[in-house]
Amino acid sequence: MSNPTAAMLVIGDEILSGRTRDSNTNYLAKALTDVGIDLKEARVVSDDQSAIVAAVKALSDAYDHVFTSGGIGPTHDDITADAIGAAFGAHVGVRDDARALLQAHYDRAGTTLNEARLRMARIPDGAALIDNPVSTAPGFTIKNVNVMAGVPSVFEAMVASVISKLAHGAPLLSENWRIMRGEGDVAAPLAQIAADHPDLSLGSYPFQKDGAYGTNIVIRGTDQTRVAAAMAQLQALFPA
Amino acid sequence: MSNPTAAMLVIGDEILSGRTRDSNTNYLAKALTDVGIDLKEARVVSDDQSAIVAAVKALSDAYDHVFTSGGIGPTHDDITADAIGAAFGAHVGVRDDARALLQAHYDRAGTTLNEARLRMARIPDGAALIDNPVSTAPGFTIKNVNVMAGVPSVFEAMVASVISKLAHGAPLLSENWRIMRGEGDVAAPLAQIAADHPDLSLGSYPFQKDGAYGTNIVIRGTDQTRVAAAMAQLQALFPA
Structure with missing residues (x-):
């Protein structure tokens, strides 16, 4: 039996302009190799809704699992949740479970959960949250797509949590x-x-x-x- | 007037297994930003002919310029030239100009130009050679696709040579x-x-x-x- 397959989608202008060097693909590649899931393709696209939608659809259709990094923060260029919603025809809005996580986090820090921060609770309907032990704002899984943060420490923590729940193949020696x-x-x-x-x-x-x-x-x-x-x-x- | 657009295609199992960290995309991104060519997308695919052909076709259709790295060496897993030929319906064979470059190089080094090394002279019909000042074996340009080596020092030298010949846009500040x-x-x-x-x-x-x-x-x-x-x-x- 062959191993499950996967693809990585890195989202962010800063990678394509050369400002930032992507380290998440290499981290994911090693983590998947260890558990016998074959990373077959990786893509980088800019913070552009149509580019994200097209890549997510293509990769979701072609592979067993898709992992994305980037674009789930509080600023105007964080459009990944909306793009994923658009790709799957799912409504995207502030979700109570995600809002409760953020509210508790900012209450502890003595910081206001303002409108910008509340953007991080916008999750497509039907998605399951991915735990963020580093900075609370959750990722999410919808269909076979796991949507995670671009900040490497957060991405890596989310990958560990997601991978532990997937069916594994034979590790590649x-x-x-x-x-x-x-x-x-x-x-x-x-x-x-x-x-x-x-x-x-x-x-x-x-x-x-x-x-x-x-x-x-x-x-x-x-x-x-x-x-x-x-x-x-x-x-x-x-x-x- | 908007800037010319470009895409990067990294070819190699070693990137997707996590053994090797791709540095060529970041180098290309910075070089293109400097000359006003917008890198819009990057992909990594494995040493698999159908994967390479599909990606080359898609990127060549969608962007003004495509840059590839990897898979043009002498070993059995170096299949990029054949895949590019297949993508464009071009015959691939040992070309006299490329063979002459290699012959002179190995004569100087006192090394035999054996059958494996001669694979590096296999170039699609109609392609223009890209100079390799580091280790001689050339890259090539066919249509809007520039096919270059994966070894970073060679890739970087080839990028410099290719970019100097392209129409530039307004540099991104x-x-x-x-x-x-x-x-x-x-x-x-x-x-x-x-x-x-x-x-x-x-x-x-x-x-x-x-x-x-x-x-x-x-x-x-x-x-x-x-x-x-x-x-x-x-x-x-x-x-x-």
Whole structure:
């Protein structure tokens, strides 16, 4: 049986302008690999409703799970909840359960739950809230789409909470072998090993160090015995 | 007149498994911002021909320029040239001009241009080569798609060469203002400034430092006078 599939959607002008470097995709990729969910695609779109709607629909149709980051704060450019509502034809309004969370949080902090902050309680009808242990304002899950914050510490906490509830596949195992030869010298034997092990993924990552060429070979698969067999074949050809 | 638009396509299993953190999108984003080309979307797909073909077609149709990174090396999982050829119905084979570049390079290095290395001379018919000053194996441009290496140093050199030949728009100017208030306190006045300046993009990026909440406001636009006017309005509301 093959693993569940997933896609990541990063929402935010600041990524596409280069101001901010997205770290959430890499975090999610590692977290999903650990639990046997295959991240198949990632996209970045701007704070533009039609772009968000189109991407959410395409990814929700194509993959088992979708994870989004960004655009759920209190400011005018935080339009993710409305875009997700539009994508699924769900009404979006301030929800009592989300408002109660925020009210308690701001009461504790002695801060007013003003109109802007109340925007963070706007949740599409039918969505389930995602807990935010860092700063309270919740994410939400609607259909197969998990909508989370862009701030990395909050995103990471939300991912942990969401992933624990999903059906897991077989974790992807990965072994690395470092060869002090150029990729062009490794390519032919590597292709043969790959052909012998169609159930594994063999990646080749060249590097240069102190003027010498080298190649890291990564063998990935879900069956430890098969990964070890391919690694033994590789190591016999290119001993340490 | 609006700026030309662009999309990035990152190709590689290693990004989606979390092994490697993509840095090429951020580099491209900054380089395009500097010359007034608007990066509108980025995608990451795996080393899978149908995934690459679908993404290339979609992005090539939707944007003025497409930039890809990854999958043009000598190994079995380097399938980008073939996928691009398939996307555009172009034959892909070893091209004499690309072979001559590689032959000269490996002759100088005293290395054999073997069958695997010769794969890097496989270029779709009708494509123009992109110079690789780092490691010789060229990228290529076909229609509006610029196909480049995944290794960051090579990608960056290729981007510089490609961008210098493209029509430029008005560079995006960006000014930052740091406010030691939570986003929820800044949101309403910020929305008003944004409404007063529909030609500008106002972004709000919360942070926490030493237990205090703060917000960075970034005002972006192509007209210096307008950016300065909005910044003055913001600074009057939230003095240093």
